[in-house]
Amino acid sequence: MLSELRIRNFALIDRLTVRLGPGLNVLTGETGAGKSIIVGALSLLLGERASADVVRAGEDRASVEGVFDVAGRDDVARILDERGIDADDDGLLVLKREVAVEGRNRAWINGSPTTAAVLGELGRALVDLHGQHEHQTLLKRDEQRAILDAYAANAPLLSRVREAHGTAAGLRREIAGLDARRREAAQRADFLRFQAEEIEAASLRSGEEEALEDEARRLSHSEELQSISGGLADAVSGSERALLHEVGALRRQIDQLVRIDPAQGDVRELYETAYYSLQELGERMERYAAGIEHDPRRLDEIRRRQDLLFRLKTKYGATVDEVLEVGRRARAELDLVDNAEWELEGLRKKLAAAEAELGAAAAKLTTARTAAMKRLSGEVCAVLPELGMSGGAVFRAERVPLDAPGAFGAEEVEFRVSLNRGFEPKPLSYVASGGEMSRIMLALKTILARLDSIPTLVFDEVDAGIGGRVALQVGDKMRDVAGTHQVFAITHLPQIASRAHVHLLVRKGERDGRTTTDVLPLEADNRIHEIARMLGGDPESAVSLEHARELLERGVGV
Structure with a gap:
């Protein structure tokens, strides 16, 4: 679990510490406040290619540091042991990445120098980061095959x-x-x-x-x-x-x-x-x-x-x-x-x-995949109505045979969907909008989360293109996933924010004549006001505040 993220001189951020808890953590704030910058900093920490452009103007270097609770994670202990890195007795793992303005970057694990590649290896074991760009990767058959094989333990x-x-x-x-x-x-x-x-x-x-x-x-x-x-x-x-x-x-x-x-x-x-x-x-x-x-x-x-x-x-x-x-x-x-x-x-x-x-x-792989396709199709179809995709929405995982077996088997895997009753399912790219893709991805994540050993799931505006009652359903489903995993989500939707166990507000400010980004944990009235702002209209009006209270009471209680 990611317990703390410390960011220094990264883009608009001067000094920022984000403390996360178990369950569903949401990050909200005005457009442009820097929410996605925080996810970008986390991506850098987890091995993404570094660029000097991320260094805050006027500074020499940017750094991102993450504290993870890895107690009981034998796979992480094995990676550390293979690299000759000592693990802390208290089960904490501290990763750090630094980027200099001249382009040089360095990395550390528990204070020991390492490489971005090793950070990436650890990152894949600790965090599953799903951003908006992954809507496109989900359209690729290779990604769909990988999802099915992960589901089937192939x-x-x-x-x-x-x-x-x-x-x-x-x-x-x-x-x-x-x-x-x-x-x-x-x-x-x-x-x-x-x-x-x-x-x-x-x-x-x-x-x-x-x-x-x-x-x-x-x-x-x-x-x-x-x-x-x-x-x-x-x-x-x-x-x-x-x-x-x-x-x-x-x-x-x-x-x-x-x-x-x-x-x-x-x-x-x-x-x-x-x-x-x-x-x-x-x-x-x-x-x-x-x-x-x-x-x-x-x-x-x-x-x-x-x-x-x-x-x-x-x-x-x-x-x-x-x-x-x-x-x-x-x-x-x-x-x-x-x-x-x-x-x-x-x-x-x-x-x-x-x-x-x-x-x-x-x-043998084909036999296992065929059985898994049937199970996965049934489970996704069962979840889709919970995400507002009723009215006969159908999801199918289909095999596309190859002329000859290759390195990944005798078939490709293709996800197909029909959003309206009576229509034959077609490939995702033919029928799914951005919002529908978000919900299909969340449905898959919901199912795979039960099998996945990765403790932290990150969703960067996965709620794009949805709202109203569907947003409530998506929020409920994300909270369900958070019952077995730590979930960290950036959202513009009050319906999802109201379901969070930890609600963090990103706010843009100014210090010493320079723009800054701060993160504030929200409790009680402060959280009600933020939900009211997200609902639109006048955030100080009694109607907006009452609506915000209702959302919170339905979600987690105040």
């Missing part, structure tokens, strides 16, 4: 239908994608086959380019390499004047040095290391020189191979690895042509099973 069945539809839709996309790739591959089959066969015939190997380049370099410089390595072998060990013989002659001097000074014994190890390293160098150069080949044919083969690699890279990629990848992709696409039909057949079988599941789930 959420589990609807969830199964959506899940089955999602599975089937996913399989259809997969089949379409695979088939498109198969057809594209089939159209390119000759080109792909040429690519794959040309690349595969080349027997490419990763890293081949570098190996060929190294071998070609050696073959093209074979004479130079043999001359250098042979010269090194001769210099190291190929003659009596070679380095190895010269170093060998130093052995006696090393031995003599160590005999005289044993502390230099490690010199012998250094000498031996140098000697054997020279010996290994000479042998290696000798083997290298002997192994060098002068093979012009092999060099020609390498050059031809390099030319082939160059041509393939020019056509298919900058490196051999990229060329190999092109070949793999081409072969994979060709395999797709050969194997796709088998894969498609498997997917089609899965799709058939998914569509069967969708059909079965949709059929």
Whole structure:
């Protein structure tokens, strides 16, 4: 239940606190006093998109704060727990929204920063706000279907239908994608086959380019390499004047040095290391020189191979690895042509099973909706006379079958009404005026309220287009709804205002040279005078005052 609404610097409002109670709360006042502004502020608090235009002229920011009694609301506790927000032990929930003139907006829950989206999620659990614009939404089949499903508690069945539809839709996309790739591959089959066969015939190997380049370099410089390595072998060990013989002659001097000074014994190890390293160098150069080949044919083969690699890279990629990848992709696409039909057949079988599941789930939903349509039609028809729509007014919820089940089932839902006996019911948009739409909406709200867990219902001038005895009936019905829900209504009708448990007057004033809006709770004589004003004529006349007393006595007593 919404217990308090605090508004600061919002439109015409300077500072305003609205205290609400259980039951039917009505907001009345002269046209332009700011009644709808208060509902607009509540909409902002509950997650509606913010605009800097709502900030009162001359101020930096506007804020709206609401205090809700959520004791025992496990769904609200769950939302708070999922967001890591602490709930108050006294069962109060404080929501706050702030809009700055530069466009920035912020939100809080129990003092913890949050987002407008989270406020909206909580708002949908706490308040059902019905404004004049919703007359148009009620004309839409989607909204009518949602109302029927809420009435029938079809959420589990609807969830199964959506899940089955999602599975089937996913399989259809997969089949379409695979088939498109198969057809594209089939159209390119000759080109792909040429690519794959040309690349595969080349027997490419990763890293081949570098190996060929190294071998070609050696073959093209074979004479130079043999001359250098042979010269090194001769210099190291190929003659009596070679380095190895010269170093060998130093052995006696090393031995003599160590005999005289044993502390230099490690010199012998250094000498031996140098000697054997020279010996290994000479042998290696000798083997290298002997192994060098002068093979012009092999060099020609390498050059031809390099030319082939160059041509393939020019056509298919900058490196051999990229060329190999092109070949793999081409072969994979060709395999797709050969194997796709088998894969498609498997997917089609899965799709058939998914569509069967969708059909079965949709059929169960249709059965539930058909039964609910009959019940809802009967209940609305029973309520309409209580709202002044007698004389044979008929309401029907009808199913409009679809060609195939969709995400919301196998049918659309359409509300139809006949306001005069003997006429076939037609869609709401064909026959209902604004006032009649208000009463049909109130009839639906009356019925759904018994099933609805949302504690607060807000009606913004839902009484448009009605008056007289019908207004009395509407007021009585709103008071009935207020027996199970908190109802907050803006009204111009004294018949409805007289039924309220809490009557609030919105009054425009002036403070420090600026227009302001105030809200005053009305009791006893003050309330009688306001009802008299709403009746028209002279609000101070004895007739008007007596009429106001009669309305109040019939409604709630004074």
